Amino acid sequence: MVPPPHNADIETAEISDSSPAAIKPVVAAIESHTESKPEALDLSHHLSIESVIRQKSLLKVSSSYLARDPELLSLAAGLPSPSLFPIEKITATVPIAKHESARNGLWKNDGLLPDTRRELQKEKDSNLKGQSDYDLSGALQYEQGTGAKQLLKFLKEHTEIVHNPQYRDWDCIMSGGNTHAMETVFRMLINPGDYIIVEEFVFPETAEGLKPLRAKMIGIEMDEEGMRSDSLRQLLEAWDETARGGKRPGVLYVVPTGQNPTGATMSVQRRKEIYNLCVMYDLIIIEDDPYYFLQMSDYVPGADPTVVHVPKSNDEFLSTLLPSMLGIDTQGRVLRLDSFSKVAAPGLRCGWITGSDRFIERLLRHNEVGLQFPSGVSMAVLHSMLTEAWGQDGYLDWLVNLRAEYTSRRNALLDAMDKYLPREVCDWVVPSAGMFVWLHVDHTKHPRKDNGIEAVEMELFEAGIDNKVLILPGAWFKVSPEARDVFFRATFASVSAEDMTLAVERFGEVLRKSFGL
Ligand code: PLP
Numbered sequence: 001m002v003p004p005p006h007n008a009d010i011e012t013a014e015i016s017d018s019s020p021a022a023i024k025p026v027v028a029a030i031e032s033h034t035e036s037k038p039e040a041l042d043l044s045h046h047l048s049i050e051s052v053i054r055q056k057s058l059l060k061v062s063s064s065y066l067a068r069d070p071e072l073l074s075l076a077a078g079l080p081s082p083s084l085f086p087i088e089k090i091t092a093t094v095p096i097a098k099h100e101s102a103r104n105g106l107w108k109n110d111g112l113l114p115d116t117r118r119e120l121q122k123e124k125d126s127n128l129k130g131q132s133d134y135d136l137s138g139a140l141q142y143e144q145g146t147g148a149k150q151l152l153k154f155l156k157e158h159t160e161i162v163h164n165p166q167y168r169d170w171d172c173i174m175s176g177g178n179t180h181a182m183e184t185v186f187r188m189l190i191n192p193g194d195y196i197i198v199e200e201f202v203f204p205e206t207a208e209g210l211k212p213l214r215a216k217m218i219g220i221e222m223d224e225e226g227m228r229s230d231s232l233r234q235l236l237e238a239w240d241e242t243a244r245g246g247k248r249p250g251v252l253y254v255v256p257t258g259q260n261p262t263g264a265t266m267s268v269q270r271r272k273e274i275y276n277l278c279v280m281y282d283l284i285i286i287e288d289d290p291y292y293f294l295q296m297s298d299y300v301p302g303a304d305p306t307v308v309h310v311p312k313s314n315d316e317f318l319s320t321l322l323p324s325m326l327g328i329d330t331q332g333r334v335l336r337l338d339s340f341s342k343v344a345a346p347g348l349r350c351g352w353i354t355g356s357d358r359f360i361e362r363l364l365r366h367n368e369v370g371l372q373f374p375s376g377v378s379m380a381v382l383h384s385m386l387t388e389a390w391g392q393d394g395y396l397d398w399l400v401n402l403r404a405e406y407t408s409r410r411n412a413l414l415d416a417m418d419k420y421l422p423r424e425v426c427d428w429v430v431p432s433a434g435m436f437v438w439l440h441v442d443h444t445k446h447p448r449k450d451n452g453i454e455a456v457e458m459e460l461f462e463a464g465i466d467n468k469v470l471i472l473p474g475a476w477f478k479v480s481p482e483a484r485d486v487f488f489r490a491t492f493a494s495v496s497a498e499d500m501t502l503a504v505e506r507f508g509e510v511l512r513k514s515f516g517l
Contacts (some may be wrong), residue, residue, distance in 0.1 A: 037168040040332025040356035046250050046284050047362060051188040054365035060144070082124060082137035089123045090136060090377065094385045097397045102310040102404040110496070120384040132388065139380035145367035147174025147352070148379045154387050155338075155352050161392060162318065163327040163336070163354070170332065171360040174379075175351045176371050178290050178339040182253070183209045184370070185286055185335050185353065188362050190215045195249040197235070197283070199227050201477040201487075203260040206253065206288070218249065219479030224429040226264035227254055229273035236281045252283045256325060258291030258434015261477045261489035265295070265433045268322060275328050283333070287325040290339040290351075291434035293399045295321055296407040299430045301418055305411030305497070308404045314396040332356030340382065342435070343402060348378040406435065406493070409500075413437060413492035416501040420508035425515050435493040439471075441486040447516055453483040460486065463514055469506040 062076045095116045097106055106116055126135035134150040146152055156172050159165070175181035182205075190196060192214040198206065200219040210217055221231045232252075239248040254274065256266040266274070278285050297309040311317040326336040332355065339351035351374075353363060367373065386395055414430060417437065426441045443449050443456045451459075454475055461473045474487025488507075492500060511517070 034168055037166060038330065040167045040169050040358070042358065043282075043284060043331070043333055043356070044358055046189055048187065048189055048191045050191075051362045051366070054362065054369075056365065057145075057368040060368060077142070079142055082141060085124065085137070085140045087136065087140060089121060090380060091119055091121045092381045092384060093117050093119050094389055095398070096389065097394065097401045099310075099314065099397045099400055101397075102308075102401040106401045107405060118389055120381075120389055122380050122384055132384075134380065134383045136380060139376035139383075141376070143373040143376065143379075145173070145364045145371075145373060147373045148376070148383065150387065151379050151383045152352070154383070154392075157392060158395065159326075159338075159352075159354050162321070163324050165326055165354070166328070166330045167332050167356070169357045170354060171357050172352045172354045173360050173363050173367065174374050175337070175339075175353050176349045176374050177341050177346065177351045178288055178337045179205050179209070180349075180371060181337040181339070181351055181353050182206060182286065182288055184363060184366050185337070186210060186213055186215065186251075186253075188359065188366065189251050189284055189286075193246060194251070195244070195246050197232065197249045197252040198479055199254060199259065199262075200479060200484075201259075201261055201474065202253075202479055203255065203288075204476060207479065216246065217479050222259075222262060222264060224264055225270045226256060226259050226262070226266045227270075227274060229270055229277060232274060232277055236277060248281065250283055251286060252278055253286040253288065254325070255288045255291075257289055257322065258294055258431060258436070260291075260434065261436055261472070261474075261487075262438040263429070263431030263434050263436040264438070265322070265431070271323065271325060271328055275325060275334075278333060279331065285325050285329070285334045287334050287336045289324060289336060290342045292321070292324065292338070293343055294403055294406050294435065295433040296403060296410060296431075298432075299411055299414055301414070303411075305415055306408045308407045308411070310400060310404055314393055314400070317396060317400050326354055332358070335359060343399060344382070344385075348374075348382065350374040350378045350382060409492040409497070410437075412497040413490065413500050413504065416504035420501075420505045422508065422511050422515070422517050424517065425511060435491050437490045437492065439488040439490060441488065441511070443486045445515060446486075453486055457483070457486040457488075460488070460510060460514055463510045464507055467506045467510050469503045469510070471503075471507055 059077065066072055066074055095106060095112045096118045101116065106112060122132060122136045122139065124135060124137045126132040134148055152172060152174060159172060175184065186209055190213050195216045195218055196210060198217050198219055200222045207217065218235065220227045220235065222228060236248065241247055256271060258265055311320055324336060325334045335353060335355040337351065337353055340348050390398065410431065417428060425445050426439055428437055428439050431437055441460065443453050446456045449456060457473045457475055464471055472489045475483060
């Protein structure tokens with residue numbers, strides 16, 4: 001087998017016309033590698049009954065006749081006339097991020113600097129005027145369940161550049177963000193009563209999405225690298241159907257980068273261990289990875305928090321990113337969920353799912369009767385910004401800027417924690433990605449420890465509110481009813497450095513008072 005191009009090679013090639021010279025020679029390399037890649041395994045035995053039953057929408061079938069014969073006059077589809085759409089034009093002002101701006105600052109006082117902006121427009125007839133391949137008439141019209149093909153093309157190229165899937169027959173479909181994507185994927189893979197493996201602490205919407213499906217969650221113990229592979233191995237090896245009252249789980253849900261709530265990021269080694277176990281025990285992996293691009297440079301205590309290492313080029317940037325589970329997968333057993341929520345804006349409600357053709361086809365059937373496709377206005381704005389203003393390289397420039405900004409925010413929170421929190425009773429791991437710091441508090445040193453872990457946690461939480469600081473208790477995220485110790489989740493995402501510092505100072509006071517320090 002010809003070895004796949006490494007990310008570093010990919011950075012030197014361009015895939016779309018809008019991409020910079022730096023990404024050019026790779027198209028040919030990718031195409032030839034794609035040919036030599038293996039096909040995904042047929043893992044359709046993992047489909048839920050609900051998913052297997054889904055049929056193609058007959059209305060969507062009718063459009064295939066038009067594609068075959070352009071002379072057909074259609075009285076078929078109930079598409080409203082674009083001439084009657086009330087929206088004539090949309091404009092969006094977006095930054096023109098340059099790689100260097102990550103060093104010099106793209107934002108000041110939480111706003112974009114004026115000379116970094118560019119105004120984009122889409123009109124109903126931008127296509128006819130040759131200004132775009134996706135105009136407002138198209139964006140406001142009914143769309144295929146895959147999402148707009150013009151935007152999807154960009155996302156597939158981006159996925160190829162960044163993750164370089166290791167098998168041939170992969171595809172992408174657009175989602176309404178990762179909350180929507182995970183619920184859709186859960187329904188594709190889980191029958192009522194099935195077990196599913198998750199991390200010991202999860203994003204609450206994950207748990208709430210699984211409960212109505214009557215899925216039984218098993219939370220695997222976590223350490224500073226996230227889900228522990230030794231604990232996962234033990235569970236899978238020792239699975240006893242009779243004792244458990246159900247078959248071994250067929251699905252593992254994981255947030256490998258900047259996990260919510262713990263901030264943990266899996267090393268390459270851990271990712272491979274988890275993947276290999278999933279191969280060995282035939283599990284599908286749902287990789288929910290909204291924080292992938294918020295992988296940060298090292299934290300240096302005491303250094304100026306705003307001075308952040310910025311990779312010299314997008315090639316270097318890509319080479320610093322950990323491989324995703326999708327990038328490791330050779331069999332088509334990973335369903336990767338990407339979202340624009342953390343790298344653009346959550347209100348866009350837009351993301352995409354990558355996986356083997358077989359799974360993407362089932363998700364398409366689901367989209368046709370559910371989401372249909374993300375909002376056309378959102379897709380139009382993203383299309384303008386990504387393909388007309390930025391291109392692949394410009395998008396990477398944006399991500400470099402974003403990561404630099406979040407890194408300096410993380411540094412400011414860690415500086416405040418170093419300064420104000422009593423190390424005698426608490427500790428934390430420096431997050432290398434994401435938006436969260438996970439604070440561990442040693443309940444055994446608390447004067448009222450005999451009341452139980454949760455009682456101590458709630459006492460601290462409520463005392464925090466009384467002292468005007470809101471920090472979320474670990475109990476809100478844990479899967480098992482039993483608590484291991486007291487934990488809190490703090491975020492550095494959207495609070496100013498001054499407010500973060502004040503909030504941490506206040507929580508330090510709470511800890512000292514409550515522990516009698
Ligand atoms: N998954 C995880 C792990 C998250 O932390 C979040 C956001 O907080 C989401 C999904 C939701 O993302 P989206 O806005 O794309 O639905």
